[in-house]
Amino acid sequence: MKRTIRTSALTVGALIAALGLPAGAARADTAAPRIDLRVLLVSDGGPATEAIAAELDTAGTPYTEIDLDRADRPAIDAGFLADTVDGRPRAKFQAVVLPNDNPFAAGSAEMTALAAYEQTYGIPQVDAYTYARPEAGLQYPAYGGYSGSLDGVQAEVTGAGKAGPFGYLDGAVPFEDNSPTVNESYAYLSTPAAGADFTPYVDAPIPGTSKRGSLVGEYRHDGRRELVVTFVYNQYQQQFRLLARGIVEWMTGGVHLGASRNYFAVHVDDVFAADDRWDTQLNCTPGDVDCANGGGTPNPIRMTSADVDYATAWQNSHHFTLDMVFNGSGSVDQREDNNGVDQLADKLIADRDQFRWVNHTYTHAFLGCEQDTTVVPWRCTTDADGSTKWVSRTTISDEIANNRAWARAAGLPLDDSELVTGEHSGMKVLPQQPDDNPNLAPALADNHVTWLASDNSRESGQRSVGAALTVPRYPMNIFYNAGHRAEQVDEYNWLYTSRAQGGSGVCEDHPDTTTCLPAPLDAATGYSGYIVPMETRIALGHVLSNDPKPHFIHQSNLAEDRIAYPVLSGVLDGYDALFADNTPVVNLRMKDIGTELQRRAAWQAALRAGQVTAYRVGDTVTIQAPSGVAATATLPTGTQLAGSAFGSAYAGEVSGWAPSSGTPLTLTLPASAAAPATHATRPAPATGPAPDTRVPTGVERQVPFTEKHFTAKH
Template sequence: MLVVSDGSGTTEAIASRLTVEGVPYDRVNLPDVGRPVITAGFLADTVGGVERAKYQAVVLPNDNPFTDPAELTALADYERHFGIRQVDSYLYPSVNVGLNPPFYAGQLDGITAAANATGTAAAGPFRYLRGPVPFEDNDKTVAESYGFPAQPLTGAPFIPLVTGPPPGGGASGVLIGQYDGDGRSQLVITFSYNSAQQQFGLLAHGIVTWMTRGVHLGHDRQYFSVNVDDVFLPDARWSVTGNCTPGEDCTGGQTTPDIRMKPVDVIEAYTWQQNHNFTFDFMFNGFGSVEAAQQSLLGIDLLTTVLVTFRGNFRWTNHTYAHEFLGCVQDLTVRPWRCTTDPATGAVVWVPQSTIQQQISDNLAFASAHGLPVDRTELVTGEHSGMRILPQQPDDNPNLAPAVAATGVKWLGSDHSRDPGQRAIGPALTVSRYPMNVYFNVARVAEEVDEYNWIYTSRANGGSGICEDNPATTTCITPLSANGYATYIVPLETRIALSHILGNDPRPHYVHQSNLTEGQILYPLLNSMLSGYRNLFAANAPIVCERLSANGETLRRQAAWAAAVQAGTVGGYVRDGVVTITAPAGLDVPVTVPNGTRVGTPTGAAFGNPYGGERSAWWHGDGTPLTLAIPA
């Protein structure tokens, strides 16, 4: 791909999407002094006596961003000669692109556009969508999107692909359409957007599909997994009177009853999964079961009994036996805690390797004794401890890497808020997890709202003032009312989770077992998120819900592919209906092709897996080229 950018948000959004999906592209920045000039020689050459188009598609800021007319002429000639498609990332409708002047110009916040509105859903680029495309309106005081819906010129070779009305209703006009005039094919976009907006996230893959005709390097899925931490253990409960958590940060002697799932909650989780075609990942701590049995008059923990009975319906991941802190030895005589140091040397005192290994292996032994189908290569330590935690512990516990090596761990869960990138710890790779703002220490709506208000409101409004002290990362809000969970927290967390899903991001989200009991406050959020997704996406693009190791493997593949593209060690071309891809042996290559594509010849095996009306897969290179026969 060739991206010709003027730095505008719309062009950069498309470039960002190409990066997200792993689609290689070159960039020409129009404002740069000394940039390449768009000429016939820049765009094409000859290899072995055969003409070669260097770029499969071109992205422009608009239909003519050049100050030198010769550049547009060279580009237009190139597109006509090779059948190359052009995306006009944002423009004012005109006869030059087959449109009448707009019948409306202004904000589009809050409208619902329609993809595939002309009945081309089965073959159109947005066939992974059901049709509705809601435009965000997150702040009534801010203009978030702007556009120029217009009607095609009578008789113009124009196909509307996405249409929408002005705010308040009325006739719909073209927001995205295909113009086939002048012997070229342009995707015309008449509204502004940025990479973070939901409407662009919904339409972005379709833009990539259109420009490439569905044949490209790159891979796109909608990932969403939920890790439920601390299963079998109790969690401490927030004190609404002390604005603290006993055992964590209370200093006034406050006490609250712990929160632990009940047997009926397991049945509810199983039933919810069945009704929503979804699977939880249970991050478990076996000590919680042993402790509960010891405290029971009959010596039996009924929660364990029911969890074991339903064990085949959940995925299980080692969360260490007793959820011990596995980083430095904590000095809890001060708040916040600090790392204990050797009084003689001043060196940090670390939890030993033997303790870490014991926590891992004891939990695996518990799993084996109870028939839990655990993946022994996965581990999430309690509080993600052992890994660096700023500011108190800026380095990993040096004993963590040898401990995970000794116990066969390959995938190590980390907290995305403090350790977002994938990195190696010994033989293991981290898998960063998104924390959801449904807190570990709450089981009821009132508790969640009270703690949320404490964190996100000013001192004058009865809050902690954390938002005032950290304006770069936290925004103060008006205190939420009793129904603030349903009216504010759930919609906000739904929007955040959906942004991750729309970003081809396999990182899981995590919550706690406390959120599945008593008020079961997790379910309204998940119901909102899943129903919202399924109302927008067609059945051919289901949520991909995978376990931690699969999440980690996808992150590894994405990073390795990005590095290979940067290094220029991969290549591909299309000639006479055959795709040829070359890559180093051992590299996983993301490939997307139309339905009907076959490996090798038109009678070969179908390539890849169906998703979103296309076929795609990570092809594992063996040093020989991959050839694919695409349908005519």
């Protein structure tokens, strides 16, 4: 849709003067302009600009969003873009993101102002999704190019892309094809226009030709630089997630607030204990609360010492460490039943330094309300006056302390600040228990627990439980009560098919459940052919989204058929095939994940409150944040803070957190990090508005849209 914009009488030359720099020779370094570390994002409400906004949000990179559809929005003019502070010209934005190469009406004073601003201060512009045309440095697709879907196509980072902003990738950029019935991508593939100074960074084969067409490239013209993106995407799609870092690094020159890394942690719950097994005839789990009246015969699943050897070998081959979340009473019970013998515990204790260890309480007791399990689903028992009966503070404290004492006796390296309660109990569980057990927070304080695991499918945000903070964990749809592939498929079919197909009907009752099946999976091929690819894609999506939250499975999934490994290997092997060695998976323990989430929340709150100021003058970056709020930034390798190296290496740069006392932090960039070039020559007039581009419905939403699923127990 085209928009009519109020025009201005300012000429391009007058705009340059209004922006604060003369139209004469380049300024000396002593008069270098101040460039604020903030992005201007001009949005048309489309998925591409919203995806870039989501990337900036997650990283903690500040931006100002202008919604072109709002009548009350500010006009983008010289005064909006630049001014003078303490006698020094100031550019208010270090980068500009537009929906396309020119989203304004013909003759727009706003586009003219932006062009003058970019040319004057050396500010780069990202065209989030634009048509391939000479105004963007490319031939029209009709001249030997292509317009259409790229579902399932593998694009590639070019040599220039690897040497430039996309050097953290190995090369391949696969486009999703999650559904045969949904058009999930659309692109314009074309080659550089005759005489254009255009460098492709990511390209793909042009169908029916031997040529490759640009998908992402840099167009340099009239003293300006544009990153021209000619495919549409949303924030969830893998192709965007792979390229998002490079888009941000290109437009900020690798100097910006906020940071992004790729995280993966896996908690293995119920270690030393056994997990009850799914009964394929009863469609419930004997020994657990989902079998009415205690029906069926329990048939528990428990790891063996051979499973420990396999876990260790798998870790070593993937350079990855599992977090063993343990219940000590499981070993005590095993020894009591086997004349003092527990080969699994002996092996795990002997190999204890191969893993990280997390307290899961001694017996895995439910620590919320007292449960009435005579009904399915269970309910909270009540006193005569109707008030809820709660598990006591003493019981909760004993569960924590006794497991610690057992671990100390076994020599397990333990961090007492971390705790995972059985089934995340003690915290609210809807619908049966809408409130936390009031005895939980005091018991945590009694035992100095500061990091408490929660279920991300119930509560996705970090919150306080007394003095402790939660660490939300992603449940993987690899069931706790399955040791064999056939059991997993049978339960999956029961949960996610209709009643008419022999299923539970949960999808009929909850139609937004996206793991629903049109028909039952094949017992022989359903796990490897459907469940593994689905769970791998979901987990890898979290890894690529700068999301440090851990995932959790159960010890049963490392036993018998070892059904967890195809998914875990799929995530890590898939990741390794996409990323360069300088961008490894970050594998943190629980308290470090909690700290990262806590710092992010404080930083985001300070950004929203307008309490952060950051800017660059030449090779110096100044950041001021409230006292006690750690500041985060991504900067070139070699950056110094107070005479010491800042941050740690990742993806070819350094990033990290710096404590703030409320006074400005001064960082010195290396000599190799040149300041943005400014140009004194007059820019060419802005071109006409970009043509409308196609956005298929499959790009307006995630396919699958989100990770919502139902499980009997976590």
